[in-house]
Amino acid sequence: MARLKSYLLAGTTLVCALGIGYVMQFGLALPGQGKTAQSKPLQVSDITEVSSATALPLPPTDLQFDIEMPNQPIELAAADPGLIGTELPQDNTVESFGCDVRMEASPAAGAMVKLSLSSACHASERVTIHHQGMVFTEVMQPDGSLDLTVPALAEAAVFMASFPGGDGAMATVEVTSMPFYDRVVLQWKGDAGLQLHAREFDADYFTDGHVWAATSGDLSATARGEGGFLTRLGQSEAPEAQLVEIYSYPTGATKRSGEIALSVEAEVTGANCETRVEAQTFELIGGADLRVRDMTLEIPGCDSTGDFLVLNNLVQDLTIAAR
Known part of the structure; x- marks a missing residue:
């Protein structure tokens, strides 16, 4: 009995499909009559769910969709003439996060030089200081700073700092007490x-x-x-x-x-x-x-x-x- 119901359901479905196809192609006119009048739109008044199991009719359901469009005009950013020719911002991540290497030098007592080195992107990193052939290795503080006091080896003292990745900085200072x-x-x-x-x-x-x-x-x-x-x-x-x-x-x-x-x-x-x-x-x-x-x-x-x-x-x- 279940197989018979399945055959009947399949046959009914096929007939419905052929009927819908006919209406979509010819409207409600008979073949040969042509479309002398406009066809009325097809309205769905109820939906009935069917399956190979026992079909229970659903109550009539009206499908309505209410869409409200905004009354205010829509402005497009691209239509703003002030944006024409404006270049997009470049990727300046290094500068915006303070990744520059900055080095300052100032004279101190005893013909010494105070060095101040800063770079947020080189925190806790190894750095090498150069001065008149003198070379020594230091480690940046966790906040990316380093303060040192270094004996000068020249009145016109030049100091350089270099990081393993190639970044670096230079500072110069006059040490007038050097001859003493x-x-x-x-x-x-x-x-x-x-x-x-x-x-x-x-x-x-x-x-x-x-x-x-x-x-x-x-x-x-x-x-x-x-x-x-x-x-x-x-x-x-x-x-x-x-x-x-x-x-x-x-x-x-x-x-x-x-x-x-x-x-x-x-x-x-x-x-x-x-x-x-x-x-x-x-x-x-x-x-x-x-x-x-x-x-x-x-x-x-x-x-x-x-x-x-x-x-x-x-x-x-x-x-x-x-x-």
Whole structure:
């Protein structure tokens, strides 16, 4: 019985389809009569759902769609003559987010230079500072800033900062007090274990007047012309770190006379034992031109860990005469 109902339903559907097709093609006129009058539109008064299952007629439903159009006129932005020829904004993301690298330099006491570096896009990133051949590695602060005080090696001092990706900046400053200071620089790369020592006026090791990284001197004594100071720059934790130590003495304003013994020393450690260490020294003494020396040092075996190698003649001692 179910199959019979399906056949009847299919036949009824086919007949309806043929009838609808006929009306759409010829209207209500018989074939051959032509369309001498306009056909009335077909109106749907009710919809009945049918299926192969028992069909239940639905109540008559009127399908109405009310669409209200706005009364106000529609304005198109492209029709605004003021927009003609206007260029779309370019992608200036770098500038708008402060990704420029800015570097400022200003003179400070002791023939020093205050450097201020900023770049929001290089926060916590490695940066290399260059000055007269002196090179050291620093790390930007999490807010993208870096403030340093660096001993100058020239009156017309030029400083450059460079990032691994190629970005960088440059700053210049006049250091008028530079002629009053003698300076000796030691620089190296990695865990070389190197140190710069100055023993002022016959001072013994680890006494007053022994200036090195652990006892870097007193700037107030320097201002009085009574002693020098040591500056260490660079972050040893940075990748491929480059480090530098600078000893400064106010020769042009000193109130003391005598000798300052300078030496480069290397501690044998587990990181540098049985390796070859390369370094450079810079000397700016008595108003002469900057003198640069390259150094290569063979570090003994690891059984000598804790020992020190003292290189007395690598840099020139200072002869100081009171003013």
